[in-house]
Amino acid sequence: MAYLELNNIYKTYGEGDGSTEVLSNINLTMDEGEFVAIVGFTGSGKTTLVNLINGLLQPTSGEVLFKGVPVTETSHERGVIFQNYSLLPWLTVGQNIYMAVKEAFPKENKKALMEIVKNYVGMVNLSPAINKRPKELSGGMRQRVAVARALAMNPEMIIMDEPLGALDALTRGNLQDEILNIWSQDKRTALLITNDVDEGIYMADRIIPLKPGPNATLGPEFKIDIERPRDKTAMNDNPEYKKTRNSIIEYLMDIGDERKTVSDVEYKLPELTPKSFVA
């Protein structure tokens, strides 16, 4: 039995004439302990897909099975890092995370919970800002709080919706490693939405493109057979890495062009410029 299974998922927003089918015929299976990355164009329905998996949305047709059970609501087993951070602005950084761990570990006492909060705030390098409110933080800092909040709940499966988009290359690399660390402990399962192909290749076992919407569906998967722990500097010279990277980018360019010939709508291509991995 697969850990996560999406069978013939269709998702339509709205009713009647004004409705749009955002996702069409999505099929995906993930095994326990797997790290899957989904790359896609903006507006193609990535967040919609994430919300179907975490239980915030229900598919119009088809089913999402988590450990064989249909997903009908959210669960602490599936932690979510929201794309728009979704921090509660009236709470401080510490309080935002405390609220989450308190729900995740109802049996722990206050002191133990505070310890967890401090650990994760430290992990994302925000200890000096623990008593600040989101308004006082930069976008990247807020994103790190959102990462810390999701990871602090110690979920079995980590669902990440472009979790590192607002970060500079350095901080981004750091957090990628932290996420990989946490994922590899206790064989967690991870689903990463990203618009950065390099990030996907560095972190995931498989990369699956989501075609541009409407009626977005998943493209062919690309397996990343690079041994872990991966080393960014060494990876740059790895022929396997170069080959995979090129074929993914070529595929994305192709479906991007295809869309352009069908409609005049401009799609923003993912950032494909090679990154200097020297950190």
Next chain:
Amino acid sequence: MEQEMVLKNENSLTSSLKQMLLKLTPSIKKDGIIKSLKNTGITLLSILLFIGLWQMGSKALYNKEANYRVEIALQEQGEAAAVAERACIESGDSTCQPNTLPSPSQVWASLQSLIADHKVIRADKAAFVEKMAVTNEKMISQGQDPIVYTGRASFVDIVLTSIKTVFAGFLLAMFIAVPIGIVIGLSPSLRSAFNWFIQIFKPVSPVVWYLLVFMIVKTLYIGDSSDNAFVISFISVGLCAMWATLVNTAMGVSSVDKDYINVAKVLKLGTFQKVFKVILPSSLPLIFTGLRITLSVAWMVLIAIELLAQSQGLGLFVWEEFQNGANDSNSKIIVAMFVIGIIGFLLDRLMLAVQNMVSFNKNEMA
């Protein structure tokens, strides 16, 4: 490792930036002082201008009425009477003064006399209490009600009564409107059930609210000789002013950001937690905006309601002075007008301060 070092450098960079900013602040402060001096200057100037215009206007009105009186005397009683009338007006005799918009100095004099009057009444009251102390003790020990001072209320007492009425009405409005607002904000079906009710009662005038409350309270107090004017006025004020809070609370609660609701769902907060930890905090700014409007409406309708309810506040004071028609009545009315305006302004500032305190998006507030 290297990354960490870079991050540390980043921190020291921000701290040095901070220090630079700190060094800059004195000059910023200086600019601020100059600016606020300039602002006070402009305010003072506009106040002087206002008083000047008022002085000129009242003078013109005074002359118009004085000339008219002399003219009438001339036509009806002849030359001698006209001269006598002119002399009487110029002598400042109170029997023949034109009764019109008082000048700033007259208003100032009235303010002084109201304060002096207050001091006299306070002294009277203290003397009375002292005189009755022994008697009252005896009466209390015999289980009887003590004798209390029932003399004339001073201007300060009147203002205090008004403030008390507004606060009682405001609290009543808050305790009715906030809970109901939350409940109907949470439930779309209750919201549509209550909607007609709100739409119909919101525009009802203070006078009608007073009459409604009067009908009910009068019956409730039947056989009770105690004074119910205060009760009637504060309930009317509360009912009249609560609508802004009710509507704002319902709106705030029903329009919580979808992201926050998603967070509540992902964290799997219980209903209680969801309401108190997510929905209410996120609607607090709107609730307080509503309360601020409620307080200013309460203060505004108070005058009319006190007048109707014969409650010993500013409303009744203004009305009685108007009916009274004494020589300084008009200037006392103007004093009351300023007192009403200034207290209203202070109440609004107070609410604004509270509103800013509870608001998490400080820069989004007006």
